[in-house]
Amino acid sequence: MTKKRTEGVRCPRCDTSARDEFFPFCSDRCRLIDLARWINGDYRIPAEDVTDEETGTVVRRENTVIH
Numbered sequence: 001m002t003k004k005r006t007e008g009v010r011c012p013r014c015d016t017s018a019r020d021e022f023f024p025f026c027s028d029r030c031r032l033i034d035l036a037r038w039i040n041g042d043y044r045i046p047a048e049d050v051t052d053e054e055t056g057t058v059v060r061r062e063n064t065v066i067h
Helices: 028-040
Strands: 044-046 058-060 063-065
């Protein structure tokens, strides 16, 4: 008997048991909700201002997207 890859894995969206067909999610609904969050840019890490040492001006001020 082969082990299922979802054994002991919880859905990152709703914390129920994950299912093989939607791994790592429990359902297509949770998978699509997560996809929508990626598309909307909800998974961003705030970036710090980067200052040019020679001129003292801010070179970049933006959010970094997790890939």
